[in-house]
Amino acid sequence: MKRVLIVEDDISVAKLLEIHLIDLNYSITTIYQGDTGLKLALSEEFDLIILDINLPRMSGIEVCKHIRLIKQTPIIMLTAKTEELDKVLSLELGADDYITKPFSVREFIARVKAVTRRFHKTYPEQSVRIKKLEFKDLSIFIDKRKVILKGKEVNLSPKEFKLLVLMASNPGQVYSREKLLEIVWGYDFDGYKHTVNSHINRLRIKLEENMIKPKFVLTSWGVGYKFNDELKIPSYESKARSTV
Structure with missing residues (x-):
């Protein structure tokens, strides 16, 4: 079973993401602080990371930057509507996509599928x-x-x-x-x-x-x-x- 790491301090948003990722047959790990999320992202293997920009103790942008120094795990950033500069910076640092809050479940699922499909085209699995x-x-x-x-x-x-x-x-x-x-x-x-x-x-x-x-x-x-x-x-x- 593929694994997803959610790093999101809004519990209601995290629970919503969990429900729909479980429906896609993913195993979910949820973290609510940026520094803890980074530590887990670097120490364990995940198929996808859902990363909010505004996190306590370490911003999502900093988490993304540190992950990309070591790993190529697909990352989808969650941003607020007013954070246009953060969206651009996130993509420059290596995030694979971003979703603007509030978002529809259909959009979220479509972007998860697109990012993971694109990742496996770039880094194809072999024997x-x-x-x-x-x-x-x-x-x-x-x-x-x-x-x-x-x-x-x-x-x-x-x-x-x-x-x-x-x-x-x-x-x-x-x-x-x-x-x-x-x-x-x-x-x-x-x-x-x-x-x-x-x-x-x-x-x-x-x-x-x-x-x-x-x-x-x-x-x-x-x-x-x-x-x-x-x-x-x-x-x-x-x-x-x-x-x-």
């Missing part, structure tokens, strides 16, 4: 759970959200990291800009294909020695982008399948 992708000069530590290039760590934004992991997990597969928008940003993202182009360019700046002749992230002209499948993968570390 073994890949922890590390190894290429020439490049190592990608998925669980630790760390990228090492020629022995030095590369600092990637959450979206840049998701793009890299998605394409590097399926080298040679061409992804259209529309498909990358759908998987990495979400089906309801109000953006344009140039969003993908700008993120790919920033990713290349951080990874490639020669932007004119990139080695890792290649362009399929008129179609989209792919990770170079000619780079030999000597090994990868794995562990038995477990909940994400």
Whole structure:
């Protein structure tokens, strides 16, 4: 059974979320303080985290930031209508989606399903759970959200990291800009294909020695982008399948 962590200080809202997540056959853990929620999120494995922004003892934004330093667990933020800046900041820090209070049960369920589906497209489950992708000069530590290039760590934004992991997990597969928008940003993202182009360019700046002749992230002209499948993968570390 998949596990969900709810970090929400409003007991009535938390109970409402619990009821509908149980109907989706999730196992629920509910925490009412930010610092306690962070400790549990880092020490245990969850398939989804529902995280309110306004929490006692540590804000949801701080919790999200600390989780993203270590884990890629899907996060849905709960925000108030007036917290537009917090919504933007949450997404920049790596939240996968946000829901504005008050929200309908139908909207909540739809977003939970969309986020979890999108996560498993980006980090597909296999008979073994890949922890590390190894290429020439490049190592990608998925669980630790760390990228090492020629022995030095590369600092990637959450979206840049998701793009890299998605394409590097399926080298040679061409992804259209529309498909990358759908998987990495979400089906309801109000953006344009140039969003993908700008993120790919920033990713290349951080990874490639020669932007004119990139080695890792290649362009399929008129179609989209792919990770170079000619780079030999000597090994990868794995562990038995477990909940994400």
